Amino acid sequence: MTLVPITYKGGIYRHDIIIDLIDDLGGYVVQKHVLAQEVVLQSLVPQEDVELIRRIGKPLGGEVTEAPLVGTEIAVVSPSLEIHHLPHTSCDMAEYLRQAGAKTNMIGLSRGFGKRIANLNIEERDVINEHDCAVYLLGNFETCIEYKMDALRRGITVPIILTGGPDTERLKAITDPPVEGYVGSIGRIGHRMKKQEGEIDHLDTLVEEVSAVLNRRREEIARDPLSVSPPHLRTVLDEKMHISADSTHPTPITVQIAGLRVKVPYETYASEIRALEVDEGVKLSDVAEVLPSRMRNYICLKIRPFSETNIIV
Amino acid sequence: MRALEYFEVECPEEAGAKAYKEIASDILLDLNLVRTIGRLHIYIDPEFPFFLAVGRLRSLPGLVRVRDFANVLGEKGKITLDISTETYLAQLLSILWDSFGRDRVEQPDRFTIEIREDVDTKEIEDLVVYDPSEGIHKDLIYALQWIAPEGFKVRRQSMKDGHFYYVASENTLPEDVISDLVDSRMRLVEAEA
Secondary structure, X not given: OOEEEEEEEEEOOOOHHHHXXXXXXXXXXEEEEEEOOEEEEEEEEEHHHHHHHHHHHHHHOOEEEXXXXXXXXXXXXXXXXXXXXXXXXXXXXXXXXXXXXXXXXXXXXXXXXXXXXXXXXXXXXXXXXXXXXXXXXXXXXXXHHHHHHHHHHOOOOOOEEEEOOOOHHHHHHHOOOOOOEEEOOOOOOOOOOOOHHHHHHHHHHHHHHHHHHHHHHHHHHXXXXXXXXXXXXXXXXXXXXXXXXXXXXXXXXXXXOOEEEEOOOHHHHHHHHHHOEEEOOEEHHHHEEEEEOOOOOXXXXXXXXXXXXXXXX | OXXXXXXXXXXXXXXXXXXXXXXXXXXXXXXXXXXXXXXXEEEEEOOOOEEEEEEEEOOOOOOEEHHHOEEEEEEOOEEEEEEOOOOOHHHHHHHHHHHHOHHHEEEEEOOEEEEOOOOOHHHHHOXXXXXXXXXXXHHHHHHHHHHOOOOOOEEEEEEEOOEEEEEEEOOOOOHHHHHHHHHHHHHHHHHOO
């Protein structure tokens, strides 16, 4: 069964029908958002049942769209959180990635600006490395990007998608060693991106590029499959520990490509999570590592591959 | 930007120059400075790196006096001000309170102020309420700091006789190089004036 990522957007009235339907079909609701009278469900559903969900959702005012980034957590890295970089570009790009289903975290570096003085500290490096990929939002000058990229990528182990003012070809030419993705012509600007040509078009390219990079990552993982799929582990964890019900976070359990971020304190809950029974006779600690996150005092779950555990849930 | 008489961004990287021209236009529009700045030349060298902006201000609108927005009627022991627009009312009240004391200045309604004092009406009419040149320096430097790439913390700025310059870099700025650069760019700004 191949699961495809979709976004269901519809009225709040009787939306539980759709949640039950997705559950019955063997899919997962990764994130549920209620906005006044509207509900947005980021879900992974069986490919052959997308039409069925669309048909059943129609009388409820529901719309089903493809959302290639559902089930991913992306770091949007900005050189700082000053007025020079925010809100334009950074927020526009983060928002566009969210529309495609991703959970984005904006990371404003403490000293990412300038040319010679740009650097990345250890905490920032570790926080970025907890994500599925990092989108770097750099400025308009080739000389600067070429110079500072070395410092900003030091120690980063997740795929990087580099964006900046020069066009994509120039970005490729000046980045050595190469990074995983490039989107040119979106550097620092002083207004909101509204025009289709030259602005929104580039954001579409960004979503395509990020999906392509993450698909390559998924393919790599598929060669040695995970012991349990992250959305499934999320469902089990939430059912047994009621994390979503007791939390005010927008995504109390964030699904990543090969893990989860659980937004409860590590010191209090780590041992309980480790001992949790995922399947008959399989404890969570058998299939995943439970680690403290560098982001607040959250918990990071890294799911181990089949080759290490010999277990498939 | 059409409102500026002269506006150029000079940079060895063409794409960078284009981007910064757009950024500068957006920021000056946002901060309502387009009518204040007449001519502006920006020079960015990403190699050194430094940012330089030189320009000239337009002649600013004159001082705002009481007679510009109020009718002053004098009676024996009392002066009545009939306000037509409220824009400068807060500043006017502060000035009147400071000069005559709160107990002598009354505001029976939004558009009327009464001063219980024997003063010449002419004196009140000529009272300066607002000076538009105040705060221009602060606003202009803030705009240029915002336009300049972030992290350029070595700065030098000046505003004199309607001319201004702002230089910023992350490296030390040699005095002679800067003054040569400022002079040559200032000549460009003045050339077509």
